[in-house]
Amino acid sequence: MSGMTAPAPFGPLDFQLVLLRRMADFQPGLVEDARRTLGVPAAGMREANRRWQAMVRSPRARGTVARYRSVLGAPEHSERRRIGDLECEALLWPVPLWPGLRFEVLAAGGGAVWNEWLVRAPGAPGPELRTAADLRPWSCTVDEAARAFPPATPLQGSAPTRWQLSLTLPGGERRVAEFTWGLLQRLL
Template structure:
């Protein structure tokens, strides 16, 4: 009997795959949290690596969709979209719900020409923001870039160590009265770790 030479059908890239892409980058700092989240999604380490490989291939393909179209094709229609003004710039904010982080939304900011300016996790509209008062409150995955910057203003943005990473430098009380200089690292907009400058 002749063997079946039809090409393998590649399954679609789903919202679960996209969440695995976010987790893959976070695994460098918080492997235990990522393992718990990956199990919640019913995914293996291989699934996470494969999702990341496929996402990178889509992003780098010369025939690929633009970033905004890629998000729509993977995540579906945004939960909400609204015009937003940031400084002197007008943009459009698209928000998607991701089951792993029910109190957050994945936000994509689009320039007037449709180019993606920013893509990260933000607090969902109406969801309560965390109480951030001291260093002890800055636990992994507890807050977003914007929330930390507001809670410990003035915060200074820092260049991230890799794409999808951001940093903030600010002063925060250490639980006593003393204020400490802190560097906070974020991946996809979500806090991953802090370091105190001695």
């Protein structure tokens, strides 16, 4: 044997690094601070993202919900939810880097995933959003911004984990907010 060891199982810390990797395109300073808080070198973040992409693209890949359960463990909370005419299961996992948020997966009866993003934790106070100045990076989720600045219109994001939302600010000005994994990154 060559003395090489198998990598540690992919877990919650690695998953947080995957979330951060996508956010680094918009908020490199915040991501760098968060990475340091987690005690992981830059190479560790790249490696976590490489491993995640390999899991997602593997021909032997598990279903999306099964993959999240294997990486994050049992959900902290699970509930049936009705969205319009559709019924789904909402699964929520804690994300230690953002204690007031949860990673939410919305899955159909057959296990197909409709959405996967960060949301406010049940019972956690959300931010007070009144003006454009309140829309700071990492301050709010898609849902919170949409409720605070109606009417809000969803727009196509620039990647699968990105969303844009056209918001109506006080006074009627329309602006576009950009989110990664459901967390605000910037106001355009």
